[in-house]
Amino acid sequence: GQQVMQIPQYQHVQEGEDFTTYCNSSTTLSNIQWYKQRPGGHPVFLIQLVKSGEVKKQKRLTFQFGEAKKNSSLHITATQTTDVGTYFCAGTQGGSEKLVFGKGMKLTVNP
Amino acid sequence: ETGVTQSPTHLIKTRGQQVTLRCSSQSGHNTVSWYQQALGQGPQFIFQYYREEENGRGNFPPRFSGLQFPNYSSELNVNALELDDSALYLCASSHPQRTTQYFGPGTRLLVL
Numbered sequence: 001g002q003q004v005m006q007i008p009q010y011q012h013v014q015e016g017e018d019f020t021t022y023c024n025s026s027t028t029l030s031n032i033q034w035y036k037q038r039p040g041g042h043p044v045f046l047i048q049l050v051k052s053g054e055v056k057k058q059k060r061l062t063f064q065f066g067e068a069k070k071n072s073s074l075h076i077t078a079t080q081t082t083d084v085g086t087y088f089c090a091g092t093q094g095g096s097e098k099l100v101f102g103k104g105m106k107l108t109v110n111p
Numbered sequence: 112e113t114g115v116t117q118s119p120t121h122l123i124k125t126r127g128q129q130v131t132l133r134c135s136s137q138s139g140h141n142t143v144s145w146y147q148q149a150l151g152q153g154p155q156f157i158f159q160y161y162r163e164e165e166n167g168r169g170n171f172p173p174r175f176s177g178l179q180f181p182n183y184s185s186e187l188n189v190n191a192l193e194l195d196d197s198a199l200y201l202c203a204s205s206h207p208q209r210t211t212q213y214f215g216p217g218t219r220l221l222v223l
Contacts, residue, residue, distance in 0.1 A: 001170075004153075033211060042201060042214040043154060088153050092210050097167035099144070099210055101153030 002027045002093050006102035013079050014110050021105040023072040023089035030092045032065055032072045033099070038085045046087075081109050115215035117202050123221045124192050132187045132218045134202030141207055142166070143185040145177060148199040148217070160185055161207075197222045 003026040013019050023032065031050045035043035047056055049065035049072065056063045060083075062075040072089055086104040093100070116135045124130050136143050142161045146154035156169035160179035174190040183204070189196060199219050203212035 031210065035212075035214075042199075042217050043212070045211055045213065048211055090153075090212075097144075097159045097161075097210070098156045098169060099212060100156065101146075103151075103153045 002091075002098075002100050004089060004091055004100050004102040006087075006089060006105050008105060009103060010106050010108075012108045012110065015079060015081060017079050018075065018077050019079065020073055020075045021087060021107075023074075023102055025070045025091055025100075027093050028069050030069075030094060032069075032089055032091045034063060034072075034074055035088045035090065035101075036085050037088065037104070041085075043088060076107075079107075079109050081111050083107060084109050115202060115204050115213055117200075117215040117218050119218060120216065121219045121221075123223065125223050126192055126194060128192050128222075129188065129190045130192060130220065132189075132200050132202075132220075134185045134187070134204075134215055136183045136185070136202075136204030137213050139206070140204035140213065141183050142205045143179055143183065144203045144205070144212060145185070145187045146201040146203065146214075147171075147196075148201055150198070154201055157187070192222045194222050196220065 033048045034046040037043045054065040060077045086106045088104045090099045090101040144159040145157040148154045158168040159166045163179045176188045179185045199217045201217045203214045
């Protein structure tokens with residue numbers, strides 16, 4: 001079945017650093033979504049990418065959908081302590097309603 | 112605009128018991144999905160309800176069942192609880208024909 005993998009699983013950065021995390025699907029996706037879950041909280045929708053090669057920015061966050069629609073990346077510039085949490089990518093395949101989540105990338109920030 | 116709400120927030124059950132979790136969708140959303148999130152894992156899709164009918168199911172056994180009501184609220188029922196059912200159960204609602212999920216705060220279930 002469809003699998004979504006995220007690398008790395010853990011990322012520890014110094015405040016102010018940039019970093020990138022990746023999401024890879026075993027199958028071609030209809031769309032990819034990114035969510036953020038703070039410790040003890042629930043996933044909160046960040047963004048959805050639909051088109052091949054699409055790039056979207058939200059302040060210091062840049063999201064990209066791969067040309068083959070099988071991978072995605074999230075780049076955070078000048079990391080802040082407020083960025084702490086677990087970032088999940090999730091995708092749907094074909095006409096399926098099933099949203100498949102990766103295991104997440106847990107970000108910690110050293111102030 | 113009212114967000115997704117879930118009840119109860121926490122629950123402790125013993126093996127073999129049955130549990131019912133409840134969810135009220137965000138206003139304007141007629142689609143509700145349920146997810147199980149084990150510790151340190153991503154949410155896993157259980158099933159989705161649209162217009163009171165099941166509209167897609169993940170790899171969960173039949174002892175996981177659900178309902179959706181005319182006001183779009185929903186219930187998740189789990190029979191014959193097992194220790195591995197201990198998890199955060201998340202309900203998410205969405206606009207018709209859109210896959211973006213708006214999650215509720217979840218119900219933390221502990222099975223002893």
